[in-house]
Amino acid sequence: MRKLSSDRMSELFERLDSLCPLYLPGEKDGAVSFVRYEQGVDYAVGALNTVRSAKDFFFPQVENIAAFRMTGKKIEILENQNGNEPFVVFGVRACDAASFSLLDQVFLSEPVDPYYRDRREAGTVITVACGEPDTSCFCTAFGIDPAEPKGDISVWLTDGFLYWQPRTDKGENLTENLTDILEECDGGEIKSYQDTIKTIANQLPLANLNLSYWENTDEKEIFASPVWDEIYKGCLGCGLCTFVCPTCQCYDVRDFDCGETVRKFRCWDSCMYSDFTRMAHGNPRKTQKERFRQRFMHKLKYFPENNGGLVSCVGCGRCVRSCPQGLNIVKTARRVSDD
């Protein structure tokens, strides 16, 4: 483990950005999001979480995948250049770091998604432990430890010091370039800080979410639960939950006619939208009930069935904080299991 005096943080960011582009949480118009580092700007590294998740770094909201030119009956496929320069993202929380492993299950399973894989290889993730978890947080329900975040490098921001622990080869390599400003130290120094985080995390109101009903009940039985007929009614179908969710990965592939060429792009999509499954001959998910049910069945039942029991939620609390109707995964999971 290494450490750095807190008043030298900007020096660290300056150095990181000189190695490769650095992104970190910054506040703009009252909202915190990941921004490109710029000298002399104050960053919100202490802010609990960005409004949007960190999935954009590997699975951006929109990305071009090809372009075509049509001339008469002929089609030309134009090469698409997706630059994948190395980058560093600082300030990812334990929940978002865990979401990357879930996205890996989807995009790195055969056939591997090359766009995601290239970005994943290019990015180095520096996580930050959560000194002050929010009441809407419930990552511990999924075995995530906010005091011990994963990633290529973990960081703890205590009063007075930044503690730095590389975890992967990528993290070690980056650290080697910083040995002159990061001094070696004893890992024991952060013990009490971690204990405080754990004490808070265990008392959070949503952290006791119990998913044993979901684990042990047949998917057809949960699907047929009469609770779905009631619980979806507040849902506006706005898709905000899927937008801010770090594990939502459904996408659309579309064309955009640029005049000279046609660009094929991939963008986020949402199972909450009515046209998500609509076909020429009809729609298997006709009402918001079916769409609402799909989202939670996927996260809590279908995804675990296909991925060795892993639940597709990391307890970041974004849907709890964002849903204009106060619906969220915790409320839904509990209502359906009558907990």
Place this chain on the structure above:
Amino acid sequence: MTETLIPMIGVITDIRLDTPDVKTFRVVGRDGKKCFSHLPGQCAMLSVPGIGEAMFSITSSPTNKDYMEFSIKKCGCLTDWLHAMEVGQEILIRGPYGNHFPVESELKQKNLLFIAGGIGLAPLRSVINYCRDNRNDYGVLDIVYGSRSKDDLVDYREILEEWTADERTRVHLTIDRPQDGWDGHVGFVPDFVRELAFDTDKTVLLCGPPIMIKFTLQKLLEMGFAKTQIYTTMELRMKCGVGKCGRCNIGSKYVCKDGPVFRFDELDELPDEY
């Protein structure tokens, strides 16, 4: 397959008007060869830049090594465009996607009963012609095929001239309503299947509109067929074809990857949402 979403260029070399709203398109690569090999029941993504992309079952048999054929009904944006194409047009194609009918395992040496309604013949035609081209590997082939009218029967000429030429292949055609010049059976497919009183030793391959599938399945079960004897092929909206874009699932199964071919006992395990 590294660039899963990137298509290749296909050239339309023949267009056949099958019915007032179904055309069969022949596709090869720019080099004049078949774009890729496939198995009966598998699908391909066809697209036209700026118009759209959709999944279609490959109608031709894998035994055809020269080209692929797609029988496509005009029913939306992309299919309207495809129907307006002329020979020589280039389109985009990627695949093959999904599983296939178990022609080399469960179906081998079996008496097969194909039941198709309307454009539902498209995916079954691939299997029928595969069996015809490997005739000794399969028993008697019964083909029940129905459509709205005589003019809506897809591949009518091939059915009459080629399929019926084989002694051990029996074709049973029906149309929904009486029509001048039609002396064959009149009535809906489910009732026709019941009337034909097939032996229950057959393995069934069923494809058609959802309502036809539902009632035919019911009749087959009444006749004594088990769900483990009946296969169907599904269609849901798809974008990627590889189980990642997240929209074609029925419960935990993705139709593009785990399907499109399912046995009815397998579908029984899944939520009823298709």
